[in-house]
Amino acid sequence: MQTLYVELGTRRYPIFIGQSLDSAELLAPYISGQQVMIVTNTTVAALYLSYYQAQFEKLGKKIAVCILPDGEKYKNFEQLHLIFDALLEAGFNRDCTVVALGGGVIGDMAGYAAASFQRGVNFIQIPTTLLSQVDSSVGGKTGINHPLGKNMIGAFKQPEAVIADMRVLETLPERELSAGMAEVIKYALLCDADFLLWLEQNMPALMQRDPALLAEAVYRCCAHKARIVANDETEKGERALLNLGHTFGHAIESYLGYGVWLHGEAVATGMVMAATLSEQLGWLNTQDVVRVKHILAQANLPVTCPYIPVEQFLGYMAHDKKVLNGQLRLILLKNLGQAVIHNEFTQDALIESITSNQLPA
Numbered sequence: 274m275q276t277l278y279v280e281l282g283t284r285r286y287p288i289f290i291g292q293s294l295d296s297a298e299l300l301a302p303y304i305s306g307q308q309v310m311i312v313t314n315t316t317v318a319a320l321y322l323s324y325y326q327a328q329f330e331k332l333g334k335k336i337a338v339c340i341l342p343d344g345e346k347y348k349n350f351e352q353l354h355l356i357f358d359a360l361l362e363a364g365f366n367r368d369c370t371v372v373a374l375g376g377g378v379i380g381d382m383a384g385y386a387a388a389s390f391q392r393g394v395n396f397i398q399i400p401t402t403l404l405s406q407v408d409s410s411v412g413g414k415t416g417i418n419h420p421l422g423k424n425m426i427g428a429f430k431q432p433e434a435v436i437a438d439m440r441v442l443e444t445l446p447e448r449e450l451s452a453g454m455a456e457v458i459k460y461a462l463l464c465d466a467d468f469l470l471w472l473e474q475n476m477p478a479l480m481q482r483d484p485a486l487l488a489e490a491v492y493r494c495c496a497h498k499a500r501i502v503a504n505d506e507t508e509k510g511e512r513a514l515l516n517l518g519h520t521f522g523h524a525i526e527s528y529l530g531y532g533v534w535l536h537g538e539a540v541a542t543g544m545v546m547a548a549t550l551s552e553q554l555g556w557l558n559t560q561d562v563v564r565v566k567h568i569l570a571q572a573n574l575p576v577t578c579p580y581i582p583v584e585q586f587l588g589y590m591a592h593d594k595k596v597l598n599g600q601l602r603l604i605l606l607k608n609l610g611q612a613v614i615h616n617e618f619t620q621d622a623l624i625e626s627i628t629s630n631q632l633p634a
């Protein structure tokens with residue numbers, strides 16, 4: 274097992290990474306009080322709830338469970354209320370601990386519930402998808418979707434601890450593994466050229482779910498995320514770099530309809546678009562862009578999107594949270610392994626980066 278810390282002063286917290294971890298022993302110091310609410314969904318409950326429930330029971334805690342329906346479309350106010358209902362019906366108080374057992378949807382919702390129930394209670398993340406292990410469980414962004422925009426309602430709520438066990442990735446659907454791998458590749462492209470080389474060498478074994486290699490990949494990603502979050506918890510600067518490919522990706526997701534492409538799939542093609550625009554700025558060369566496409570394809574990720582009329586694509590990009598004073602800012606690559614936030618590109622170059630990575634009409 275390896276342990277990393279997110280250094281946030283008195284809110285410093287550990288990320289435990291390994292295979293078949295003893296979660297009861299590891300989490301015991303981070304559960305204040307006697308009441309534990311496990312928030313999960315129907316899919317994850319069927320696979321892992323009894324194991325984790327037994328772990329908390331071993332610690333003598335009073336356990337309650339809230340099982341939500343599975344899916345991004347349920348990341349809304351109605352389902353959030355079910356968590357509050359469960360907490361109140363169980364008679365839980367301010368000393369309780371909310372545990373998120375699931376992927377990013379459950380992590381974001383349970384975290385937001387923990388941030389707001391009785392103005393904030395203890396929170397633990399047990400991420401069960403690759404995406405949530407390398408990204409969403411670390412850093413404290415929590416929230417729900419609004420009909421007018423994804424992740425528009427939320428709060429920063431850091432967990433007390435994160436436990437990423439490679440064992441749970443065994444049951445992850447192939448497409449979800451690939452989607453999580455897009456976020457892994459993202460870290461390499463944005464800040465770690467050595468990691469990109471390592472991924473190029475190890476991608477076939479990672480896609481075969483070699484647990485030691487997966488643990489190494491999760492560790493390297495979390496180390497980067499922990500450093501970035503410690504430097505810029507509320508995204509005033511550097512943390513925005515974690516959104517490489519996301520502004521393009523959100524446009525793809527929005528146009529196609531949420532759920533048609535997974536977030537990681539859209540981010541994958543979005544990173545190709547960002548790389549293409551970076552090439553047009555003279556920062557990357559053609560071979561660099563080929564490498565970006567190749568590593569994504571190795572992870573079975575799409576590198577072109579269906580045809581989307583460019584005016585509509587640009588319209589969706591204009592709604593991005595990174596638009597500042599009406600100006601679109603994008604995360605682009607000075608080099609492979611070095612991302613920057615940048616707004617000096619021509620409209621023609623932006624359009625070319627989109628249209629050259631789409632299928633024809």
Ligand code: NAD
Pocket residue numbers: 314316317320343344345348375376377378379381401402403404405408409410411412413414415424441442443444445446449452536
């Ligand atoms: P998800 O939570 O929907 O999980 C994907 C699917 O895998 C679901 O059907 C889930 O039930 C299933 N699943 C989960 N664990 C499983 C397992 N071990 N075995 C089998 N099936 C399993 O999706 P996700 O990709 O984990 O997360 C996406 C969400 O995360 C989005 O809502 C996104 O906005 C959010 N997100 C948040 C942050 C953040 O910083 N808070 C960062 C990135 C993404």
Ligand code: GLY
Pocket residue numbers: 408409411412414508512515516
């Ligand atoms: N997933 C982006 C962030 O946590 O900032």
